[in-house]
Amino acid sequence: ETGVTQSPTHLIKTRGQQVTLRCSSQSGHNTVSWYQQALGQGPQFIFQYYREEENGRGNFPPRFSGLQFPNYSSELNVNALELDDSALYLCASRGSSYEQYFGPGTRLTVT
Amino acid sequence: GQNIDQPTEMTATEGAIVQINCTYQTSGFNGLFWYQQHAGEAPTFLSYNVLDGLEEKGRFSSFLSRSKGYSYLLLKELQMKDSASYLCAVATLRKAGTALIFGKGTTLSVSS
Numbered sequence: 001e002t003g004v005t006q007s008p009t010h011l012i013k014t015r016g017q018q019v020t021l022r023c024s025s026q027s028g029h030n031t032v033s034w035y036q037q038a039l040g041q042g043p044q045f046i047f048q049y050y051r052e053e054e055n056g057r058g059n060f061p062p063r064f065s066g067l068q069f070p071n072y073s074s075e076l077n078v079n080a081l082e083l084d085d086s087a088l089y090l091c092a093s094r095g096s097s098y099e100q101y102f103g104p105g106t107r108l109t110v111t
Numbered sequence: 112g113q114n115i116d117q118p119t120e121m122t123a124t125e126g127a128i129v130q131i132n133c134t135y136q137t138s139g140f141n142g143l144f145w146y147q148q149h150a151g152e153a154p155t156f157l158s159y160n161v162l163d164g165l166e167e168k169g170r171f172s173s174f175l176s177r178s179k180g181y182s183y184l185l186l187k188e189l190q191m192k193d194s195a196s197y198l199c200a201v202a203t204l205r206k207a208g209t210a211l212i213f214g215k216g217t218t219l220s221v222s223s
Contacts, residue, residue: 042198042213056210090153098142100211102153
């Protein structure tokens with residue numbers, strides 16, 4: 001148990017739709033990162049938030065956006081879904097130490 | 112660019128020792144992590160190296176050579192439950208914040 005939760009567990013969406021994924025971090029963890037993991041691949045860094053501001057971004061288009069809230073929860077929003085967006089989406093939170101704690105992930109399927 | 116390489120698959124038998132290698136080329140190196148990931152689950156933290164040398168933690172050890180861009184994860188006394196994907200990840204410093212750049216993972220199969 002890492003203390004990081006994500007919802008929903010699974011989600012099926014249609015191409016062109018929008019989706020919001022949620023993450024709840026451990027109390028006191030001011031940094032949250034989001035990753036996309038395609039089947040058989042390692043996680044790819046989407047972006048990171050620190051104290052409610054975007055603090056670094058990977059090679060993902062602007063239709064991937066996020067929010068972080070003062071209560072240590074965060075969201076990943078994806079607009080105009082494409083088939084290639086089908087993946088496991090992981091959030092990871094970090095406090096003052098180096099270790100990132102991953103949530104169980106949300107499995108998104110785009111049809 | 113940034114590149115992390117590790118073998119795709121490895122097999123071993125119970126009780127054996129296995130070494131999973133990882134080579135990397137990144138800018139802004141800020142440490143190297145190893146994670147274990149069972150199918151359908153989130154990655155779980157195994158080790159972190161930021162200085163050269165060997166870090167030992169029970170049956171698992173991790174080694175880092177920053178000058179060679181090389182790390183390995185050593186698993187001793189293998190058990191069936193060690194069958195999983197092992198992810199090498201480099202922490203990179205960016206303009207703001209730190210990102211983890213992952214390799215594609217090594218799938219380890221342990222047989223009896």
